[in-house]
Each structure stands twice: as structure tokens, then as C-alpha cells.
Amino acid sequence: MPYAKIIGSGGYLPPRVVTNDELAAELATRNIETSDTWIVERTGIRQRHIADPGATTSQLATRAAQAALADAGIDAGELDLIIVATSTPDFVFPSTACLVQANLGAKGGAAFDVQAVCSGFVYALATADAFVRAGRAKTALVIGAEVFSSILDWSDRSTCVLFGDGAGAVVLKASEEPGIMAAQLNADGSQMKILCAAGNVAHGKVVGDPFLRMDGQAVFKLAVTSLTQSALDVCKEADVSLEAIDWLVPHQANVRIINFLGRRLNIPDEKVVVTVDHHANTSAASVPLAFDEARRDGRIKPGQTVLMQGVGGGFTWGSVLTRV
Ligand SMILES: CC(C)(COP(=O)(O)OP(=O)(O)OC[C@H]1O[C@@H](n2cnc3c(N)ncnc32)[C@H](O)[C@@H]1OP(=O)(O)O)[C@@H](O)C(=O)NCCC(=O)NCCS
Incomplete structure (x- = not known):
């Protein structure tokens, strides 16, 4: 395969x-x-x-x-x-x-x-x-x-x-x-209200609320726990230890979430790509933008192992572990 x-x-x-x-x-x-x-x-x-x-x-x-x-x-x-x-x-x-x-x-x-x-x-x-x-x-x-x-x-x-x-x-x-070695996706739809844009277009009108709404503290807590577990699960699936990860490229929502995650996984700051300071949270674009920036400036090198992680509305989260 x-x-x-x-x-x-x-x-x-x-x-x-x-x-x-x-x-x-x-x-x-x-x-x-x-x-x-x-x-x-x-x-x-x-x-x-x-x-x-x-x-x-x-x-x-x-x-x-x-x-x-x-x-x-x-x-x-x-x-x-x-x-x-x-x-x-x-x-x-x-x-x-x-x-x-x-x-x-x-x-x-x-x-x-x-x-x-x-x-x-x-x-x-x-x-x-x-x-x-x-x-x-x-x-x-x-x-x-x-x-x-x-x-x-x-x-x-x-x-x-x-x-x-x-x-x-x-x-x-x-x-x-390799290549992508393992991937792991999760969702918990019962948490939809903590981060949503619950609007729609129907019969020529906006129905519901077209703007993003968020319970910041609930999202913060769930993001840290779910990403920690997801990292452990995807590494287990690929039989790769956390120590073997060269770069963590997490979703760029908040540097405090990223720091908590790094500490929980015992991944040092030098191995974590951070762009949230200059990009803010670009939602689905945040992980590939961070990956591209670190690849182009020479931090991420061929042959290295990279863990990419996303988390957000749905509530959804997931990880992809790849060799580049
Ligand atoms: C949104 C977030 C930054 C708020 O930080 P927080 O420490 O939880 O702050 P709180 O919501 O408790 O608000 C604290 C105070 O700051 C105020 N505040 C909120 N936004 C503010 C802003 N932009 N500027 C100034 N004050 C602000 C609040 O009104 C509140 O004031 P009060 O104490 O007088 O009521 C934080 O919860 C967070 O980052 N959550 C995760 C969000 C996220 O990453 N979402 C995307 C995930 S994909």
C-alpha cells in the first residue's frame, strides 16, 4: 500500500x-x-x-x-x-x-x-x-x-x-x-454550542446568527485535553514515541493553549512551531500556514517527523503524524 x-x-x-x-x-x-x-x-x-x-x-x-x-x-x-x-x-x-x-x-x-x-x-x-x-x-x-x-x-x-x-x-x-504514518480524527457534536456560527441562508434571507460565537474558557479547556489525548493516540497508532517528534505544528489559536499542550506532552518550546503571534487564528489555514513557514525557513527538514494537530468548532479535533 x-x-x-x-x-x-x-x-x-x-x-x-x-x-x-x-x-x-x-x-x-x-x-x-x-x-x-x-x-x-x-x-x-x-x-x-x-x-x-x-x-x-x-x-x-x-x-x-x-x-x-x-x-x-x-x-x-x-x-x-x-x-x-x-x-x-x-x-x-x-x-x-x-x-x-x-x-x-x-x-x-x-x-x-x-x-x-x-x-x-x-x-x-x-x-x-x-x-x-x-x-x-x-x-x-x-x-x-x-x-x-x-x-x-x-x-x-x-x-x-x-x-x-x-x-x-x-x-x-x-x-x-513514508509519508503520513498515522492519522486520528474525533468529534463531539454535543459541544456544538461552545463554538459556532449558527446561521444559514434560506428563502433568500439569513436565518439564525451569521456570526461566530464562543465560550472561550470552555474551548480552552477542551482544546488542551483533546489535543493531548489525540497526540498520544496517533503516536501509539504509528508506534512512534513523543520524543521522536521533531516538530509539533499545532492549530494556532492561542499561545497559552500551545504552551499548555507542549508542557503536557513534554515537547520543548524549540520543537513547537508558533505563528499565532503574527497570523492570529486563521482557522483551517493555521496549520498549513505554520507548516509552510517552518519548512521554507529551513526549520522543518526532509526526513523529520512532524505532528500536525487541529481543534475547533463541532467540537472537532485530530492529528496527523508524518515524515517529511
Ligand atoms: C478568549 C480568551 C482569550 C479569553 O481569555 P480569558 O482569560 O478566558 O478571559 P475571560 O473571557 O474570562 O474575560 C476576562 C475579562 O476580559 C474581558 N475581555 C474579553 N475580551 C477582551 C478584549 N479583547 N479586550 C479587553 N478585555 C476583554 C472580559 O469582558 C472579562 O471582563 P470582566 O472580568 O470584567 O467580565 C480565552 O478564553 C481563550 O483564548 N479561549 C480559547 C479561544 C480559542 O482559542 N478559540 C478558538 C479555538 S479553535
Whole structure:
């Protein structure tokens, strides 16, 4: 059975950077109080990239995909599978993956979206891995992309300071050597209310609440426990010890969650990729953006073992353990 091996990665961040001070000044004009000090202390976030009005998830996803294909040296025509993880799709349908396929000039392969919020990329990567392992795809493009700024309630300071926009992508190819060694996905739908955007479009109107709502403390606690267990489970499945992990690339929601996780797993800070300070939480894009950044700056090297982890609304969580 072939492995699925990551042979390229890419990322795209919209050019507009909004620092905490800039955001605090903008919120102050509407009598909403926040500060760089509060945001940095509670989250580690210093800035985020925000897409211009009208920019779409498929546009960001296409830019990341083009960078990943160039890095892999693969022509879009070779792709037989495209999966986009997003909670901010351009349309109800068709899927963002179909829009990206058209933008890339590819045709004929499977293309679909995965919806698992901030766990989306890990869900999509595990799904693509299963396709490749089963012989149903040979060359796959997996993207996490979001315009999360479009579902934020900018009058709710407890959520609007936490998120940003962006896209990250990897190209997978069938290979005789590992490759993705194990993957593990979980959900607990009974926790849907702690993080949701419970709105819909029906009969020409928005029905329900179109904005993201969150119980921050409940999410914090569940994120730490579920990611700890997931890391242990995926390592057990692959028969790889935690000490053998060269890099932990966790979902970038909050530096305090990441630090708790590292301590619980006994993984030192030097082995943990952190981008939340300059990207904020880009939901499904956060893991591939962090992976791409660390790969391009030479931290993640060929042959190393990388643990990627996602967690978010649903409630969902999961891990992918891979050799790069
Ligand atoms: C959201 C989060 C940063 C809040 O931090 P916290 O330490 O739990 O803070 P609390 O919610 O208890 O709020 C503490 C105070 O800060 C205030 N506050 C909330 N947001 C604020 C902001 N942006 N600026 C200033 N004050 C703020 C609250 O109103 C509250 O004030 P009060 O004590 O007068 O009522 C934290 O819970 C968190 O990061 N949770 C996980 C969220 C996450 O990662 N979600 C995505 C997962 S995919």
C-alpha cells in the first residue's frame, strides 16, 4: 500500500496587516475597549492579516495552491484530488474546491470541501491520505483557507481580536516511503454550542446568527485535553514515541493553549512551531500556514517527523503524524 508524502507546500496571506494597536484604535471609535497588552497577555497575538472587502476564500486558496504546486514542481493537470478545508466558502455551492480547480486550470479529478472548522486542514489531510493509501488518488492538493473576518462580530471584543485571514496548502504524492504514518480524527457534536456560527441562508434571507460565537474558557479547556489525548493516540497508532517528534505544528489559536499542550506532552518550546503571534487564528489555514513557514525557513527538514494537530468548532479535533 503506498504512503501519501508531502512533496510541496505554500501559503498566502492577504497584504493588509492589522496590529493590535490599530485594531484597538478602530474599536475605540465605537466605544469598545481593548488593548495590545490584554490581547498579547491572554492570547500571544500581536497582529493579523485581513482580506480586503470582496476578497474570497477561493482567491486566497488559489494563491496558496499555486505556491504549493510550484514548490512541488507539479503541474495542476496532474492533480486527481483537491480538498479544501474551509468554514467560509465563497458559495453555498459549488464547493470552494471546484472553484480552485477551475482557477488552476485543472479538470477531471475529484474536488470537494471539508467542513471541520479549525480542525479542517487535519481532517482534509487525513481524508486525502486515505484516498492515496487506497489507490484512489496519486497526486492530491490539500488546502486550508479562510476569510474568517467575514463571520466575525466586530462589536464582540471577546472574539474579533482573535482571528485573521489566510490560506495554506500541501501537495501529496503516492510514495513507497513514508509519508503520513498515522492519522486520528474525533468529534463531539454535543459541544456544538461552545463554538459556532449558527446561521444559514434560506428563502433568500439569513436565518439564525451569521456570526461566530464562543465560550472561550470552555474551548480552552477542551482544546488542551483533546489535543493531548489525540497526540498520544496517533503516536501509539504509528508506534512512534513523543520524543521522536521533531516538530509539533499545532492549530494556532492561542499561545497559552500551545504552551499548555507542549508542557503536557513534554515537547520543548524549540520543537513547537508558533505563528499565532503574527497570523492570529486563521482557522483551517493555521496549520498549513505554520507548516509552510517552518519548512521554507529551513526549520522543518526532509526526513523529520512532524505532528500536525487541529481543534475547533463541532467540537472537532485530530492529528496527523508524518515524515517529511
Ligand atoms: C478568549 C480568551 C482569550 C479569553 O481569555 P480569558 O482569560 O478566558 O478571559 P475571560 O473571557 O474570562 O474575560 C476576562 C475579562 O476580559 C474581558 N475581555 C474579553 N475580551 C477582551 C478584549 N479583547 N479586550 C479587553 N478585555 C476583554 C472580559 O469582558 C472579562 O471582563 P470582566 O472580568 O470584567 O467580565 C480565552 O478564553 C481563550 O483564548 N479561549 C480559547 C479561544 C480559542 O482559542 N478559540 C478558538 C479555538 S479553535
